[in-house]
Amino acid sequence: MQELPDFAKTLLEMMRPFAETAMQWLASPAAWSQFALLAAAFVLAVILTRRLRPGIAKLLTPPQGNEGIIAQARLFALGLLPLLMPLVAYGLTAIGEEFTRSLFGSGAVIAFGKRVFLFIAVRALARDTLTDPFLRLLGRYVLIPVAALYTIGALDPIMLRLSETMIELGNIRFSVLSLIRGLIAGSLLFWLGGWSNRQSAEYIKKQEVLRPATRQLAVKAAEILIFGAAFLLLMSIMGIDLTAIAVLGGALGVGIGLGLQQIAANFVSGVILLIEGQTTVGDYVELDGGETGTIVKMTARACVLETFDGKWIVVPNDHFITTRVVNYSDQGSANRYDACFSVSYDTDINRVPAIIEAAVAALPFVLTKPDAPDCELRGFGDSGIDFAVEYWVSGIDDGKNKYQSKVLFAIWNALKDAGIEIPYPHRVVEIKGAVPSL
Known part of the structure; x- marks a missing residue:
């Protein structure tokens, strides 16, 4: 015993009361009767669960295609079915504990069994019911160990030891228990805040009676309110004085505000954009x-x-x-574009507008309102006569050559069919003096 390290000695000292209690139970007839009651409660819970579970599952299963709030609640309750057996056993054991205490004046064994069934329920919750990755992680590494410590009766001594162990950072002093409680509570609160924010955002975005900008503003406002409330609640749980936070925040706000004026301006501008809805x-x-x-x-x-x-x-x-x-757009409004082209000086230009307007109007994406295609004479160029046709489409010319390319193809084909020449640059070269002999 003397050769063991200090940690092992401490662990053995902590386990000694449990070992002594186990030996007392093994030597006590009353304890054996309580073990028999525990076994009976377990068997009865298994039988009841097998009979009740199909009916409960049928009752909780929502109709096909139903996605309302009631259906979501029924699906959530359906996911808790793995907890049915340990909870039924827990209830039967609680009844057995009252019976044994009234009859024998003690019920330590059956009380321990009741905690064991509660641990099984917690383990089933963390393993089979929780589907969110964060909650499964929290259940595996926080909820199950805490339930195990509670089952063997070691939770209260450990919490007392953690509350007495203090951490000092300058003038700030807090216990390890407060730190652990703050980390767990903060993780849960901000996970819940993120989940609530997603749910509220989905609900707000489905409200089509609101303008898109109003919906966006409502989503941002809900996000600020949810996480602000989570932060204040976390400060309250950790026992931090909010008055001190307010004074410190005011002092920091003045200093930070001077250095972050541009960010503040962008934030206010974003709120204005969402309220006005012009963009x-x-x-x-x-x-x-x-x-x-x-x-x-x-x-x-x-x-x-x-x-x-x-x-x-x-x-x-x-x-x-x-x-x-x-x-250029307001969720699909009409926009006007133009396509430029030239014809030869030998062309009867009076024929061109009618030919081009008819060809462009035949395209399926070209609108007749607010105006039909309009071909205009733009000028007299070096190599040909310049025209442009204006046309309206519903939406934006999504990049180069979406509408414009098809319009230019239509112009080319229409001019070729009409026998109208599209000019290319001509140059006259004048040679002064004698022409050199070849």
Whole structure:
């Protein structure tokens, strides 16, 4: 015994009371009767579970295609069925404990058995019921060990030892138990905050009566409220004085605000954009700086534009407030484009507008409202007479050669069918003096 390390000695000292209790139970007839009651409770729980489980599963299973709140609650309850047997055994054991205490005046063995059934229920919850990866991790490494310590009666002494072990960081002093409790509570609160944020975002985005910008603003407001409440609740759980946090936050806010003015300006600009709704996700915009693209994401700091070639451009929100912004779309509004071409000087130009307008109007994507295709004479060039046809389409010319290419093909084919020549540059070379002999 003297040769063992200190850790082993401490562990043996902690295990000695459990060993003594086990020996007393093995030598006690009353303890053996309680073991018999535990076995009977287990067998009866197994029989009841086999008979009750099919009916409960049938009752809880929602109708096919039902996805409402009641259906979700029934599916959640259905996932708890693995806990049925240990919980039934726990209830039967609790009844047996009352009986043995009233009859024999003691029930330590059956009370231990009741804790064992509770541990089995906790293990089934962590292994079979929890599906979220974070909750499964928390159940495996936190919930099951705590339940095991509670089962053998070692939870209270360990918690007392952890509460007496203090950690000092300067003037701050807290116990190891407070730190562990804060870590677990913080993890649960922010996981719950993330889950609540996802659920609220999905619900808000389904409200099509609201404008897209209003829905986006509501999602951001819900996110701030949820995580703000989680942070305040965590501070309260850890016993941190919120008054001190407020004073410290005010002092830091002044210093940080001076260095983060641009970020604050972008945040306020983002809120203004969401409230006004003049620019929202899905719009095709062009900024004064030359950035063009479709808005695919709006964050608290910036908007993300996706260009025709798949690149993403991050544009600070204040650019949409302080500079000129051209918005080409409003969720599928009509837009006008033009296609330029030239014809030979030998052409009867009076025939050209009718030929081109008819050819472009025959394209399926060209609109007749607000205006039908309009062919205009633009000027007299060096090699030919310049024309342009204006046409309207529903949406944006999504990159080079989507609408424009098909329109130019139609113009080429129409001119060729009409026998109209499309000119190419001609140059006259004048040679002064005698022509050199070959």
